[in-house]
Amino acid sequence: xxxxxxxxxxxxxxxxxxxxxxxxxxxxxxxxxxxxxxxxxxxxxxxxxxxxxxxxxxxxxxxxxxxxxxxxxxxxxxxxxxxxxxxxxxxxxxxxxxxxxxxxxxxxxxxxxxxxxxxxxxxxxxxxxxxxxxxxxxxxxxxxxxxxxxxxxxxxxxxxxxxxxxxxxxxxxxxxxxxxxxxxxxxxxxxxxxxxxxxxxxxxxxxxxxxxxxxxxxxxxxxxxxxxxxxxxxxxxxxxxxxxxxxxxxxxxxxxxxxxxxxxxxxxxxxxxxxxxxxxxxxxxxxxxxxxxxxxxxxxxxxxxxxxxxxxxxxxxxxxxxxxxxxxxxxxxxxxxxxxxxxxxxxxxxxxxxxxxxxxxxxxxxxxxxxxxxxxxxxxxxxxxxxxxxxxxxxxxxxxxxxxxxxxxxxxxxxxxxxxxxxxxxxxx
Ligand SMILES: Cc1cc2nc3c(=O)[nH]c(=O)nc-3n(C[C@H](O)[C@H](O)[C@H](O)COP(=O)(O)OP(=O)(O)OC[C@H]3O[C@@H](n4cnc5c(N)ncnc54)[C@H](O)[C@@H]3O)c2cc1C
Numbered sequence: 001x002x003x004x005x006x007x008x009x010x011x012x013x014x015x016x017x018x019x020x021x022x023x024x025x026x027x028x029x030x031x032x033x034x035x036x037x038x039x040x041x042x043x044x045x046x047x048x049x050x051x052x053x054x055x056x057x058x059x060x061x062x063x064x065x066x067x068x069x070x071x072x073x074x075x076x077x078x079x080x081x082x083x084x085x086x087x088x089x090x091x092x093x094x095x096x097x098x099x100x101x102x103x104x105x106x107x108x109x110x111x112x113x114x115x116x117x118x119x120x121x122x123x124x125x126x127x128x129x130x131x132x133x134x135x136x137x138x139x140x141x142x143x144x145x146x147x148x149x150x151x152x153x154x155x156x157x158x159x160x161x162x163x164x165x166x167x168x169x170x171x172x173x174x175x176x177x178x179x180x181x182x183x184x185x186x187x188x189x190x191x192x193x194x195x196x197x198x199x200x201x202x203x204x205x206x207x208x209x210x211x212x213x214x215x216x217x218x219x220x221x222x223x224x225x226x227x228x229x230x231x232x233x234x235x236x237x238x239x240x241x242x243x244x245x246x247x248x249x250x251x252x253x254x255x256x257x258x259x260x261x262x263x264x265x266x267x268x269x270x271x272x273x274x275x276x277x278x279x280x281x282x283x284x285x286x287x288x289x290x291x292x293x294x295x296x297x298x299x300x301x302x303x304x305x306x307x308x309x310x311x312x313x314x315x316x317x318x319x320x321x322x323x324x325x326x327x328x329x330x331x332x333x334x335x336x337x338x339x340x341x342x343x344x345x346x347x348x349x350x351x352x353x354x355x356x357x358x359x360x361x362x363x364x365x366x367x368x369x370x371x372x373x374x375x376x377x378x379x380x381x382x383x384x385x386x387x388x389x390x391x392x393x394x395x396x397x398x399x400x401x402x403x404x405x406x407x408x409x410x411x412x413x414x415x416x417x418x419x420x421x422x423x424x425x426x427x428x429x
Contacts, residue, residue, distance in 0.1 A: 004306055009259065009337060010335075011064075011184060014293065014294070015184060019194055021197075021204055021205040024204040024228065031232065032056075032230055032233070032234060033058065033230035033232075033234075034058070035237060035245070037057060037063045037203065038065075038067060038238065039068050039188070040369075040380070041057055041234065042063070042189060043192060043374045043375075044380050046196040049199035053384070056230065058209055058228065059207060060206075060242055063189055066239065066240030067239060067342065067369055069189060070185070070339065071185045072185075072301055074127050074180065074289065075109050075180055075181045075182060076106070076127060076368055077371065079098075079349070082143055086098060089347050089349050090394075100150075101375060102371060102375065103150065105371025105372055106180055106181060106371050108371070109188070109370055113191070116191060118191025120187035120188040120190075121184040121293060121294045122183050123181050124180075125276050126278050127177050127180040127279045128162070128165060128280040129175040129280075129282070130166060130281065130282045133284075136172060136283030137173045137283075140156055140283065141156060152177070153179060154176065154177045154179075156175045157173055157175075158172075166274060168325045174280070182291055207223045208243045208244075209223060209243060210222050210243050212233070218231055221244075231358060232358035233358065234384065235360070235361035236363075236377065238363055238364065248363070250402065251363075252344060253344040253412070254344075254406075255303070255342045255409070256340070257302070257367070258303075259300065259336075259338060260299070261297045261335060262322070262332045262333065262335065264297050265297065265332070269329055269330075272328050273292065277292065279291035286416050286420070287302065287303065289301040297335075298332075302317070302318075302321075303416035304417060305339045311337065317420035317421075319334070344367070349364075350394060351394070352389075352397065354389075355399075358387075360383060361380075362379070362394065379392050
């Protein structure tokens with residue numbers, strides 16, 4: 001991986017003290033082994049430990065190394081798909097249950113933050129989904145109607161009403177979802193790890209699982225300097241699967257998303273940009289996101305990776321995009337750049353796999369993992385206790401390779417670069 005693939009950018013700079021854990025050494029025995037130190041694994045560890053179950057969490061690198069430490073920090077309700085698309089994919093019964101459970105997922109996130117005093121710049125002021133075109137506005141009308149039918153506090157604003165909420169005249173309107181909010185994502189992961197540790201979880205970092213096998217009653221996991229014997233295993237590696245689980249990456253569509261953060265903006269300008277402190281993103285196919293952090297930096301994101309080749313192209317697009325969307329900012333320097341790999345499936349629905357006796361994973365949140373990771377971690381913990389699949393609102397499926405995976409990844413990456421290049425040349429935003 002190049003340096004930017006290892007970097008967590010701004011989040012690394014502003015997250016309060018990185019928790020320190022040792023790597024696993026020697027032979028350990030536990031009830032449940034959890035693999036992966038992002039939201040899913042940490043939430044599972046916290047919920048199991050709180051109930052008195054012995055757990056060991058093994059993280060290949062550091063807490064929040066994967067998506068948890070790189071994301072935009074939008075704590076959204078529900079999936080990326082519209083409710084009607086979720087029903088088309090899963091049918092009424094499971095679909096409605098998934099919509100209900102994930103619609104409430106921000107409640108769990110903000111409750112955990114409050115309960116465990118997690119310092120993570122949490123703001124629950126909603127999010128704004130901004131229409132980049134007339135078609136985008138129509139799609140938001142459908143979203144509004146579908147969520148309102150389900151009792152959700154969402155409200156669509158037309159262009160005139162949305163302009164002061166966003167601080168930009170560029171959008172055709174925006175859907176405010178009051179269930180949602182923003183966090184500093186890496187700090188939330190750090191806080192969850194402290195809460196899980198305090199509840200009794202044994203957490204080890206720099207402990208990649210290299211192999212796993214089952215004897216008559218237990219799973220045996222090996223790491224470079226030790227091993228863990230466990231009655232049950234929760235796998236929570238998503239788009240950052242490595243070593244023993246590298247092959248699971250073949251079940252996902254490679255999809256990168258980058259972010260750039262400005263220097264802190266002056267108060268006079270800040271008053272005019274997202275003054276209600278909502279996080280925002282738009283309806284474009286190559287979507288963009290805009291949010292502020294506690295220090296008043298504007299963070300702009302879009303599809304693509306910012307490795308050596310693409311860095312300048314995407315950076316210039318961000319500069320141009322800021323000038324077009326928020327011209328009141330004027331000249332500004334970009335101080336941080338980073339990116340991450342989103343775990344996408346072809347139909348944008350997460351997957352629930354039973355990989356062996358008492359060995360499960362829920363994976364692929366399709367860019368919506370703060371709420372879902374926290375919730376599915378909890379639900380996987382409940383599955384381990386009950387053995388019942390009924391509590392997880394997803395069909396049990398077998399892992400499946402994505403056909404033409406490499407080509408699809410190139411398609412997204414090249415498409416994003418062409419889109420950003422064309423927008424620079426044409427002056428469209
Ligand atoms: C750039 C980007 C922007 C995003 N924006 C948002 C957003 O605004 N809102 C939102 O809700 N979601 C967003 N997401 C999605 C969200 O970040 C993920 O869905 C979420 O992090 C998933 O959490 P997780 O714990 O399941 O997996 P991850 O956070 O990816 O953690 C998996 C962990 O498993 C570890 N691991 C891998 N292999 C092994 C092994 N062999 N042994 C031990 N450990 C291993 C990895 O090192 C990693 O730390 C975004 C994702 C990205 C990448």
